[in-house]
Amino acid sequence: MKKDFFELVYQVVRCIPKGRVTSYSAISEYLTGSKRSARMVGWAMNNSHNVHPYVPAHRVVNHQGLLTGFRHFATPTQMQELLEAEGIPIKDKQVQNFEKYFWHPNQLSE
DNA sequence: CCGTTGACTTCCT
DNA sequence: CAGGAAGCCAACG
Incomplete structure (x- = not known):
């Protein structure tokens, strides 16, 4: 099974x-080791709509905790609503207590 | 193969 | 402090 960069991101x-x-930087750093390749992550997410199973792209935000990819969702508010539905407070496309909710691929939920 | 693009990040003005 | 430009890496045309 050929694991493309995309699949790794999806996983x-x-x-x-x-x-x-x-x-994005956290994922890119985890995969490529370079936080500079965050764009690749975003690109992978762009294809995530064509991937199965579902990829919670709404849980992926930029390093600020800002919902930069909200415009790629079905509706501009979809991403924010999904995050709020998961218990994450969002204010003006900005994740509140971002560092508190921040999760790193290498840091499995304790 | 080369040029462009992209849901990012950081430096510079 | 805010806005613009550059840098980064990989996929697409």
């Missing part, structure tokens, strides 16, 4: 515990 994203969020 990591799917491993994000409910009620937690992570950043």
Whole structure:
């Protein structure tokens, strides 16, 4: 089975515990070792709509905790509502207590 | 193979 | 402090 960069991203994203969020840089750093390749993660997420099973892309935000990818969802509010539904407070596309909800691929939920 | 793009990040102005 | 440009890496055309 050929594991593309995309699939690796998908796996990591799917491993994000409910009620937690992570950043593109964290995933990129975990996969490539370079936080500079965060764009690759975002790109993978772009294809995530075509992937199965479902990839909780709404749990992936930028390093600020800002919902940058909200415009790629069905509706601009979908991402925020999904996160709020998971118990994550969002204010103006910004994750509140981001560092508190932040999750790292290497840091499995305790 | 080369050029462009992209849901990012960081430095510089 | 806010906005713009550069850097980064991988996929797509």
